[in-house]
Amino acid sequence: MIEQLKTDFEKILKISNLAKKDIEFKKNHLNKFIESGFPGRKLENWKFLDLNQIIKKDIGELSFYNDYSVTNKVDTSIFIDGLEHNKIIFINGRIEKIDFNYEDENQIEIFDAIKINDKFVNKNSLINLNNAFRNKYYKILVKKGYLTKKPLVIYHLTNEKMKSKNINLRLDFELEQNSSLKLIDFFNDSTDKNFMNILYHFDLKKDSILKNYKIDKSLNKNLKYSFNNIDQEKNSISETFIFSAGSKYFKNEINCNLKGEYSSAFVNGIFSLKENQQHEIRSTINHLVENTKSYQLIKSVLGKNSKAAYQGRIFVNSKAQKTDGYQLSKTILLDETSEFNAKPELEIYADDVKCSHGSASGSLNENSIFYLMSRGLNYKQSKELLINGFMLDVVEKITDSEIKNLIKNMIGLKE
């Protein structure tokens, strides 16, 4: 793999004319990645699902070179129906289109050459990989006091050119004071056996609101890793919803730094896994100042041979008095071969706090099924009804009613 990394890296350097400083930066990160390789079970955070092994088993040899000079055709049929939205379209990791048609163009700015913010608390070798190999990246700025009218949908698409490839992409967002942004990540892969490494950085200024919905629904055999770093100032709110169902492997990492008083972070997620899928969510909420709040609800429904893991960490600094931190994970195991692992973690250094976590896992309640069957439903219907109700709980947490209905329709939940 190391040879492949080096030759692919040289290829990229040849065709792109980067500044000397940038080359140094990339080289540095490449060397760091070569040193540590893909993260595996020896690292605490990767204990439950070993990415290194999964890549070896599912993809084999990865290649890291992508030709970003050719444009790809955008297939408009995959666009989300019945929702007016702005678009960013990635095909094979290349940005084909950025379109903010519904917004006031003076209120949104897009930068392409920006100083890299690299000061993440959670470092792992995938971030190094991202730094070394990604194409140029953009920063989107929502100006002071501007509330975006329509949601922004980021399409993550692939086409047949992709085979055993690694894609690295990154976007930065800055929400100025009193602004808001609704963001939907929509994954629709049509090819198999690729590894996507996605990195988002959000900078939330005072009183701003971010809503991020990640929808991975269509079945595919790709592996994905997504890392969201969210820095929050006073009074800001971040809401993250993850529907994790389509990919072969998907790990979502959310890292929230509550740096301003009265800021709050919500992370909700659903795992709905079928045969042989392995998914994970890891949320880290850092309560750094007084009067901050966080809430996490994760529900999983696990089918045959599937495996899900949830690692949720709440950290409370000694200054962060009056913190509220609440976390709950619930799981239904549908088959004898399904497996759920959880590591809810509390690390608390302040005394005037209210923090709790709960975790429960088990099978569907036979009594409830009996109840429904005695009222005329068959076994399959009863089971579906119960599972739908179980998942609906999380979807109901979505605060934007338009998107809530869209997601309900998308994943086939009826009220």
Added chain:
Amino acid sequence: MDTREKDIENLKDYKYGFSTDIENIKAPKGLNEDVIKFISNIKKEPQWMLEFRLNAFKRFKQLKEPNWQKPKYPKIDYQNLYYYSAPKSMKDKPKSLDELDPKLLETYKKLGIPLQEQARLNGIAVDAVFDSVSVATTFKEELTKQGIIFCSMSEAILKHPNLVKKYLGTVIPTTDHFFATLNSAVFTDGSFVYIPEGVKCPMELSTYFRINASETGQFERTLIIADKGSYVSYLEGCTAPMRDENQLHAANVELIALDDAEIKYSTVQNWYPGDENGKGGIYNFVTKRGLCKGKNSKISWTQVETGSAITWKYPSCILKGDNSIGEFYSIAITNNHQKADTGTKMIHLGKNTKSKIISKGISAGFSDMTYRGLVDINSKAENSSNYTQCDSLLMGNKCGAHTVPYIKNKNFKSNIAHEATTSKISEEQLHYCQQRGLSSEEAIGLIVNGFCKEVLQQLPMEFAVEAQKLVGISLEGSVG
């Protein structure tokens, strides 16, 4: 002064902090094969035991000291420790209590250990371990009548080699982790209990551990075997004198419960915690593991951890037999600069196995407390269930309380429920108590005892009283 105040006065400055001047026989300083041979030789051990030790040592040399735990400590120089220290007068073992060194007896008297008459009144059989050798075992005759073997480990190796050979190292093998393997190589003494088939042990069995000599590590090894249908309740208490340097305590405890047997193991650990500035104190790195080998067996751990500079232990249950039950009740209190990383592991292998974990952590001063636990339900462990509750109480904003549970469910017919909360004593509760005439210290004592009640209830009578006092004393001065 009422009695409570007197108790506090007595215990405030670590009552057990005296040391006894007794001539000691020590093994040469350092850790090597010669020292292990020396230990084995002085204890007149058979060849197989020496081989067990040397095997463990061979393995130990390949192991690295773990460092994933929360409390960090300065590197221990394993070559700068004495691995064997025994009072000189023990060399020719006394035949009865009357022949014991009077100074030793005095030490135990100060500790409040009932060796002679007191023992009979309390109805507790005591085996006391002083540094590295077991001093005396009371109530031997009465236990022998029932076929119960309760003696020191060294004696068991000589007198009951078949039992020891059969079970030693079956729960904690010589190939285990760093500290357990170190113990397997150099363990000095400890208790051995065998309860024969169908016997309910008529009294509580108890061991008392004390570290006296300086620069020694204490490595005791306890093995308890409950044969089919038997029952035993075992108590363990620990103290150590005040010293400036840190002392290492790395014990191994193995429990084996066969069909329908039940073992109840209670610990009140009150090793010297170091002074207010965190100087000195015991490193308590203990490996405790129970194996529910037979059907319908049950192992229950209860611990009250108030001492030690660093406590790092996870009493565990391996639920191998069908319908077996594992329980873990824990109170851990840290004050000043103490650190604790404790919890349990429940490994469900058999069908219909059940486990319950109740953990209460209280941290005050500059201390740090971590609950770390594992619940692992194997794919074959049908209809198993686990319930975990871990609550933490914080006093002040210089201390920390952490919860790190690992939950693994690989069986869809099994249920796991886990709950954890962290909070402080509310102003309202304090106000309510103070309104009714309690001082703030008394009020806190009352609230904390209420917080711990679920665990204290699990302790045998005599221990519960002591533990309740300890809880109060450990938190002395933590509320300003």
